[in-house]
Amino acid sequence: xxxxxxxxxxxxxxxxxxxxxxxxxxxxxxxxxxxxxxxxxxxxxxxxxxxxxxxxxxxxxxxxxxxxxxxxxxxxxxxxxxxxxxxxxxxxxxxxxxxxxxxxxxxxxxxxxxxxxxxxxxxxxxxxxxxxxxxxxxxxxxxxxxxxxxxxxxxxxxxxxxxxxxxxxxxxxxxxxxxxxxxxxxxxxxxxxxxxxxxxxxxxxxxxxxxxxxxxxxxxxxxxxxxxxxxxxxxxxxxxxxxxxxxxxxxxxxxxxxxxxxxxxxxxxxxxxxxxxxxxxxxxxxxxxxxxxxxxxxxxxxxxxxxxxxxxxxxxxxxxxxxxxxxxxxxx
Amino acid sequence: xxxxxxxxxxxxxxxxxxxxxxxxxxxxxxxxxxxxxxxxxxxxxxxxxxxxxxxxxxxxxxxxxxxxxxxxxxxxxxxxxxxxxxxxxxxxxxxxxxxxxxxxxxxxxxxxxxxxxxxxxxxxxxxxxxxxxxxxxxxxxxxxxxxxxxxxxxxxxxxxxxxxxxxxxxxxxxxxxxxxxxxxxxxxxxxxxxxxxxxxxxxxxxxxxxxxxxxxxxxxxxxxxxxxxxxxxxxxxxxxxxxxxxxxxxxxxxxxxxxxxxxxxxxxxxxxxxxxxxxxxxxxxxxxxxxxxxxxxxxxxxxxxxxxxxxxxxxxxxxxxxxxxxxxxxxx
Numbered sequence: 289x290x291x292x293x294x295x296x297x298x299x300x301x302x303x304x305x306x307x308x309x310x311x312x313x314x315x316x317x318x319x320x321x322x323x324x325x326x327x328x329x330x331x332x333x334x335x336x337x338x339x340x341x342x343x344x345x346x347x348x349x350x351x352x353x354x355x356x357x358x359x360x361x362x363x364x365x366x367x368x369x370x371x372x373x374x375x376x377x378x379x380x381x382x383x384x385x386x387x388x389x390x391x392x393x394x395x396x397x398x399x400x401x402x403x404x405x406x407x408x409x410x411x412x413x414x415x416x417x418x419x420x421x422x423x424x425x426x427x428x429x430x431x432x433x434x435x436x437x438x439x440x441x442x443x444x445x446x447x448x449x450x451x452x453x454x455x456x457x458x459x460x461x462x463x464x465x466x467x468x469x470x471x472x473x474x475x476x477x478x479x480x481x482x483x484x485x486x487x488x489x490x491x492x493x494x495x496x497x498x499x500x501x502x503x504x505x506x507x508x509x510x511x512x513x514x515x516x517x518x519x520x521x522x523x524x525x526x527x528x529x530x531x532x533x534x535x536x537x538x539x540x541x542x543x544x545x546x547x548x549x550x551x552x553x554x555x556x557x558x559x560x561x562x563x564x565x566x567x568x569x570x571x572x573x574x575x576x577x578x579x580x581x582x583x584x585x586x587x588x589x590x591x592x593x594x595x596x597x598x599x600x601x602x603x604x605x606x607x608x609x610x611x612x613x614x615x616x617x618x619x620x
Numbered sequence: 621x622x623x624x625x626x627x628x629x630x631x632x633x634x635x636x637x638x639x640x641x642x643x644x645x646x647x648x649x650x651x652x653x654x655x656x657x658x659x660x661x662x663x664x665x666x667x668x669x670x671x672x673x674x675x676x677x678x679x680x681x682x683x684x685x686x687x688x689x690x691x692x693x694x695x696x697x698x699x700x701x702x703x704x705x706x707x708x709x710x711x712x713x714x715x716x717x718x719x720x721x722x723x724x725x726x727x728x729x730x731x732x733x734x735x736x737x738x739x740x741x742x743x744x745x746x747x748x749x750x751x752x753x754x755x756x757x758x759x760x761x762x763x764x765x766x767x768x769x770x771x772x773x774x775x776x777x778x779x780x781x782x783x784x785x786x787x788x789x790x791x792x793x794x795x796x797x798x799x800x801x802x803x804x805x806x807x808x809x810x811x812x813x814x815x816x817x818x819x820x821x822x823x824x825x826x827x828x829x830x831x832x833x834x835x836x837x838x839x840x841x842x843x844x845x846x847x848x849x850x851x852x853x854x855x856x857x858x859x860x861x862x863x864x865x866x867x868x869x870x871x872x873x874x875x876x877x878x879x880x881x882x883x884x885x886x887x888x889x890x891x892x893x894x895x896x897x898x899x900x901x902x903x904x905x906x907x908x909x910x911x912x913x914x915x916x917x918x919x920x921x922x923x924x925x926x927x928x929x930x931x932x933x934x935x936x937x938x939x940x941x942x943x944x945x946x947x948x949x950x951x952x
Contacts, residue, residue: 434800434807468766468850475766475847499854503862515807516851518800522831523855530835531863 291592292383293585295326296352296370297390298578302326305389306334308585309344317589319344323383325374326350349373352390355578359393363401371395375402378571385592387585389563389576396432396566396575403570406601408608411440412568413447414514414575416521417455417561423505424456427466430564431518438481441465441511442489446611447567448509449491450603455594456508464497464507466516471496478513486511489611499523562588565595567604572596623924624715625917627658628684628702629722630910634658637721638666640917641676649921651676655715657706658682681705684722687910691725695733703727707734710903717924719917721895721908728764728898728907735902738933740940743772744900745779746846746907748853749787749893755837756788759798762896763850770813773797773843774821778943779899780841781823782935787926788840796829796839798848803828810845818843821943831855894920897927899936904928 293309295302309322322344324331335343351368353359363372371388375398378386388395392414400412415428428444429436436444445463452461465483467475472483474496486493497507499520512520562584563576572595574588595601625641627634641654654676656663667675683700685691695704703720707730710718720727724746732744747760760776761768768776777795784793797815799807804815806828818825829839831852844852894916895908904927906920927933 431800466851468763468847468854498858499851499856500858500861502855502858504858515800516848519798519831519848519851520855522800523834523852524859526830526832526834526836527856527859529832 289321289385289593289596290323290383291321291385291387291589292323292325292374292378293589294370294374294386294388294390294395295324295331296349297388297395298576298580299355299390300579300581301352301389302330302334304580304582305585306331307582308589310335310338310340311582311586312589313340313344315586317593321593323347323374323377325370325377347373347377353394355391357391357394359391359397362391362394363398369394371398372402375399379403385572385574385596387562387574387576387588387592389580389585389588390578392431392564392575395573399566399569399571399573405568406570406605406608408612409443409447409568409604411436411443412566413440413444414517415448415451415565415567417565418503419561420503423508425502425508425510426451426456426565427502427510427512427517427521428567429512429514429517430521431514432566434513434515434518436478436513438478438485441478441482441513442485443568443608445486445491445493445509445511446607447604448511450607451565451567451600452508454598454600454603458508460492461508462494462506463491463509463511464494466499466502466510466512466520467496468498469496470498482511561591562586565591567600570601572601621653621717621925621928622655622715623653623717623719623921623928624655624657624706624710625921626702626706626718626720626722626727627656627663628681629720629727630908630912631687631722632911632913633684633721634662634666636912636914637917638663639914640921642667642670642672643914643918644921645672645676647918649925650674653925655679655706655709657702657709679705679709685726687723689723689726691723691729694723694726695730701726703730704734707731710735717904717906717928719894719906719908719920719924721912721917721920722910724763724896724907727905731898731901731903731905737900738902738937738940740944741775741779741900741936743768743775744898745772745776746849747780747783747897747899749897750835751893752835755840757834757840757842758783758788758897759834759842759844759849759853760899761844761846761849762853763846764898766845766847766850768810768845770810770817773810773814773845774817775900775940777818777823777825777841777843778939779936780843782939783897783899783932784840786930786932786935790840792824793840794826794838795823795841795843796826798831798834798842798844798852799828800830801828802830814843893923894918897923899932902933904933 325347327350328346328348353362353369413429414432417426452458563574566573657679659682660678660680685694685701745761746764749758784790895906898905
């Protein structure tokens with residue numbers, strides 16, 4: 289079990305990414321757990337400076353895809369880009385997990401095209417988890433596919449359900465559909481048809497959920513089309529930033545307030561796992577935010593290991609196989 | 621200029637609504653400013669108890685549409701419902717403004733069907749305003765029409781622009797389109813076509829805006845399809861509630877923190893105007909939340925007066941007339 293780490297994605301590459309790997313090596317990871325893709329000399333000097341003699345294998349490249357490049361165009365133009373070499377190495381069986389910071393579209397496209405989909409799954413989904421004291425949930429798709437079909441949404445639910453069993457230790461995760469009303473007849477034909485698919489399934493489907501109930505602990509898996517999921521996620525991000533800014537503007541007298549306030553906002557911190565989770569492809573992939581620092585990289589590394597150890601993808605495969613047959617015969 | 625007030629909508633009807641009207645009368649409103657629709661005897665006793673001798677005209681009814689009733693069905697089944705009688709009185713010229721708490725769908729349908737649209741405007745929009753220290757903005761549509769056409773979205777921008785000129789005192793309001801990416805090619809064909817309509821117009825169109833930039837002061841008017849607008853609004857609501865709940869759970873030692881925290885959340889309080897603004901119909905209508913208390917009712921009353929005094933609808937009519945002709949001839 290090895291994790292490929294793209295050293296060249298994101299705003300703080302390769303420094304913060306290398307720091308994250310170094311932290312992992314100082315903790316309970318060993319060099320054999322990693323395959324690094326990036327500038328060989330810089331990486332070797334870095335570990336030397338850090339006093340880490342025993343270092344992971346490195347695949348050298350100094351080509352990268354920037355955050356603002358068009359994914360497909362950039363992937364074609366740069367066959368030696370770090371993300372492409374990382375995926376190629378995974379295809380060759382050299383790693384099963386991937387941590388990449390930066391251009392989300394390029395990471396999704398490279399993984400999907402290079403590694404293929406899990407058998408039975410039609411489309412990948414970007415998932416984000418909100419892990420809180422009282423309740424955790426996974427929201428997917430957060431933007432991989434803004435115009436999905438009902439079956440894609442159904443399979444997002446299937447993947448999220450396997451994920452929630454393994455990662456949240458939920459026996460029978462509650463699956464909900466993000467919509468603008470609670471009735472089955474609400475929303476677009478896409479959402480209405482998806483509602484029907486879930487209602488006819490054996491999943492613990494709790495119906496539509498509205499945006500104001502995301503955090504009220506009513507569902508463990510929240511299925512959304514990529515447009516709505518992305519919008520919801522960004523609205524939360526923006527509102528948290530706005531409040532955080534308001535807190536920063538407090539006078540120095542309010543230092544305690546400021547600290548407590550930020551810890552409250554932290555309660556809804558979806559970056560705990562270090563990034564967005566790509567589900568549906570034939571590998572375990574975390575795509576971190578471009579602005580990720582070492583601690584986010586370390587979290588992502590830990591999370592990829594957890595997913596691999598708990599067998600999330602195997603469980604998705606089993607569930608997909610069950611649902612490719614008529615529901616009655618497979619689940620009764 | 622008279623404002624019809626539906627006394628029977630919402631969770632706290634008629635008590636809190638009457639209290640709001642009483643507060644208005646004790647401030648700078650006179651009985652002639654109001655037309656009340658609701659239970660006559662209860663209303664008369666209420667004002668007597670409050671020591672207000674000179675009271676507004678009352679149209680009696682004790683029929684109402686509850687928040688969970690299906691709007692069109694309920695409107696047909698209950699011709700004497702307070703919202704229907706209010707709209708009928710407005711149609712007869714007895715009032716120009718309307719404040720209604722409760723069933724939003726019923727208020728939208730009754731107003732649209734009973735009063736008609738402003739000339740040149742195809743569809744009504746529900747607008748919400750966020751009025752903050754640093755910057756204010758209006759978001760529309762927040763749910764009147766989940767499946768609009770590009771022209772409808774364009775006209776939401778037109779209405780929002782007139783509104784922002786009048787209410788935010790913006791000379792040249794910046795109009796943006798809610799989307800999941802900044803490029804013109806992002807989002808559905810609906811959003812792409814709307815982007816083109818705005819780009820070809822004389823509006824101060826600043827392009828697409830993503831959910832994480834709603835609060836960053838980049839736009840004064842944010843145009844959304846009813847699904848996205850409703851989702852964004854509810855996500856904000858839900859996240860604010862979640863944080864508010866977290867603040868309430870703080871220990872008593874943190875009382876100051878709790879108070880400050882709530883005032884921070886209040887910075888994004890879109891209920892300052894007392895409810896959602898219905899734009900596009902041939903009247904000035906505010907639809908309050910079902911849980912509105914007296915202060916929200918008073919805010920709504922004040923806001924309807926402000927809209928009437930500043931002539932928002934007249935300015936929408938002028939703008940719609942200008943845009944019904946070719947842009948070149950009307951705006952050069």
